[in-house]
Amino acid sequence: MIEFALVYMIGTIIINQDQTFPNVNDCLYFARRLNEQPEIPYPEAKFRKITAYCKPVPKRLQNRR
Numbered sequence: 001m002i003e004f005a006l007v008y009m010i011g012t013i014i015i016n017q018d019q020t021f022p023n024v025n026d027c028l029y030f031a032r033r034l035n036e037q038p039e040i041p042y043p044e045a046k047f048r049k050i051t052a053y054c055k056p057v058p059k060r061l062q063n064r065r
Contacts (some may be wrong), residue, residue: 001059006030007054010040011048027054 004027006019021027034052042048 003059004054005057007053007055008034009051017055020060021054023063024054024056 003020003022004024006021006027007016007017008015008019017029021030031052031054034050037050039047039049
């Protein structure tokens with residue numbers, strides 16, 4: 001079984017990839033919304049683009065008590 005990880009980047013640096021979704025459409029919804037955000041200003045008058053995409057990953061097993 002697989003799930004889909006939302007990978008969030010600013011420029012070329014991965015900021016987060018811990019959020020997972022069982023359905024690719026849910027993941028794609030958030031990826032599209034993040035990609036629509038304006039660029040982020042950084043020092044030295046540079047701007048960095050927010051990029052997000054979904055990647056399939058093996059499903060994590062939940063710890064059951």
